[in-house]
Amino acid sequence: MSLSPIILITGANRGLGFATVQALATKAPEAIICLGSRSMSTGNEAVQELRQAGVTSNIEVIALDVTEDRSIRSAAELLRQKYGKLDVLINNAAVAGNPKPDLSDFRDVYSTVFNTNITSVGCVTSFFMPLLSASSHPRVINVSSARASVALQTSGKLPPTASIPYSISKTGLNILTLEMAKLHENVRFYCASPGHCRTAFNNYRGKKDPADGVKVIVELAVSEHGQYEPGFWEFEGDAMSQVAW
Ligand SMILES: NC(=O)c1ccc[n+]([C@@H]2O[C@H](COP(=O)([O-])OP(=O)(O)OC[C@H]3O[C@@H](n4cnc5c(N)ncnc54)[C@H](OP(=O)(O)O)[C@@H]3O)[C@@H](O)[C@H]2O)c1
16 A cells, blocks of 8 residues: 555646646645546646646546546546555536526536536545545545535625536535535545636636635645544635635
């Protein structure tokens, strides 16, 4: 079994997943960082970009489409053979969408968003559970959103909703996190809210630099065991704080 911490990030070929890999390379130089990507070519391009930026950490591209069971099982088997464990799973991959005005694809759009953002997180986490259980301090970090917060949704303080199925999916993801935490008491489960960041997700209209957005994810990933209690976290100003459910 590997002595280095093994960290896997899904959907890490671009956006916040990529920024997470970049930040972890500095914050956890001893870790082996598994950059999950549903396309090996975009995953390899991402690593090339990191190398050109001077990143020398141990980064490995892992083919992983979170909506394909065969792909998840292959990725888990690869990690089992190479490292025998997984210390940190960061479920970052997600999609958003809106049905057409004629509603012809309403069911498809909702199903796709729920499948990727909720069902697939449950599936990936469950399929990797034997490897997580082999770690001395396993943790799962689910990349959520302020949109998930029922308290914020009902406060009237959130900007207008861009995608209703996406909002619902992130609330569902939070509940999934709470349920899985009850099922797997040996694993610490977290939800992380990165804030509105400039990525393709919002046509780069977000206010935050992705490097700032991923601080909460990286902090939860590298924190001492027990430093942060399981919960819904954000990094605002220069400190970690809990987001109301
Ligand atoms: N940006 C924000 O302001 C913001 C705010 C709150 C929360 N978040 C959350 O942060 C996370 C990352 O968002 P982002 O802004 O970085 O979005 P992004 O730039 O659109 O990146 C999404 C990533 O997910 C991957 N992905 C989508 N479907 C996948 C699948 N079936 N299998 C594997 N990977 C898949 C994409 O891969 P491909 O390149 O192959 O499509 C891409 O790498 C998401 O969970 C999002 O909900 C973002």
